[in-house]
Amino acid sequence: MxxxxxxxxxxxxxxxxxxxxxxxxxxxxxxxxxxxxxxxxxxxxxxxxxxxxxxxxxxxxxxxxxxxxxxxxxxxxxxxxxxxxxxxxxxxxxxxxxxxxxxxxxxxxxxxxxxxxxxxxxxxxxxxxxxxxxxxxxxxxxxxxxxxxxxxxxxxxxxxxxxxxxYGYSNIDQLTEKYNKYSTLKAQEKFNKGKKPSLLKLILIYPLEFIRNYFIYRYCFSGFRGFIFANLSAYYALSKEVKLYELSKTSK
Structure with missing residues (x-):
């Protein structure tokens, strides 16, 4: 063959x-x-x-x-x-x-x-x-x-x-470890490109990302696992923004 x-x-x-x-x-x-x-x-x-x-x-x-x-x-x-x-x-x-x-x-x-x-x-x-x-x-x-x-x-x-x-998201510990690593890198990347933190984004990013994943992407059909995943994804989105905010305050 x-x-x-x-x-x-x-x-x-x-x-x-x-x-x-x-x-x-x-x-x-x-x-x-x-x-x-x-x-x-x-x-x-x-x-x-x-x-x-x-x-x-x-x-x-x-x-x-x-x-x-x-x-x-x-x-x-x-x-x-x-x-x-x-x-x-x-x-x-x-x-x-x-x-x-x-x-x-x-x-x-x-x-x-x-x-x-x-x-x-x-x-x-x-x-x-x-x-x-x-x-x-x-x-x-x-x-x-x-x-x-x-x-x-x-x-x-x-x-x-x-x-x-x-299989890289198979358990919560593995997923949160990746999200922590990637959010740090993404915040640094944004900072390197001169991007500034947004107060509005810091306030809205978590609920909007949760709604997007849980309802629009339909993780709601996966029961409590889907609810957990949508929350972790929202936290990942928030982490990128708060780490950018931290960089903006500590890298002067």
Whole structure:
């Protein structure tokens, strides 16, 4: 059976808990690149046993690390995944159909299905989207972004409702740790760009973000788990703003 002519690239460090699962889901693709930034666990040996080409690159930040990993890919079509993700058969079929069809799209945006407190969210929930498959010549990561690094797509983008599974939010401790890290980076990024804190945003961001997630994105259909997740997402949004406020007061 011929491999799908897509290069998968993953950046990772100390991901032995997850790495086998994501690589097992990528075996139909012709190339798998893993850029490791200094794992002290079995991430590299597991990845090599799954057929990945493993290279070391000192941590340069999310955007630069992904840009470097993408530059190593030999195929025109590339697929970016995180170590704590997993492709589904339906999404792989969507990828195959997308790259083999005649069209002028340069990227495909898909859905992300998050595991949270032991279960995936209700099928009635509006799943978040991520752009993961694209032609590398039409993509540039946002090098100046410390988090939420892109990619920036130069061309037409198509959407699919097919999803991949994400295990990085599986428990509250894991999710809040990520939110704390990302909110710090995002606040610093905003500060570096000269953005100022807004009193109105500080007051309104939490309730508006909760309403958006719980009602508009329909996490309300996931019971108490959805209520908890909507609150944590709102707190994440607030954290970015209060940390920007803190930076504005302490960095003079």
């Amino acid at each position: 011929d491999k799908i002519p897509i290069s998968v690239f993953i950046i990772a460090q100390d991901e032995e808990q997850h790495i086998a699962r994501v690589l097992d889901s990528c075996q139909q693709f012709s190339e798998i690149i893993l850029v490791d930034s200094g794992s002290s666990d079995n991430t590299k040996s597991i990845a090599e046993s799954k057929g990945a080409k493993v290279l070391h690159h000192d941590w340069a930040g999310y955007a630069k690390q992904k840009q470097y990993a993408m530059s190593l890919c030999k195929n025109d079509w590339v697929l970016n995944l995180d170590a704590d993700e997993e492709l589904t058969p339906d999404l792989i079929e969507a990828f195959k159909h997308f790259i083999s069809s005649e069209h002028d799209f340069v990227a495909l945006k898909c859905r992300r299905n998050d595991l949270f407190i032991g279960r995936f969210f209700s099928k009635l929930t509006r799943l978040p989207t991520n752009t993961r498959l694209f032609k590398k010549e039409h993509v540039q990561y946002y090098i100046n972004n410390l988090v939420h690094e892109g990619p920036e797509i130069k061309g037409k983008l198509k959407h699919t409702n097919k999803f991949f599974n994400h």
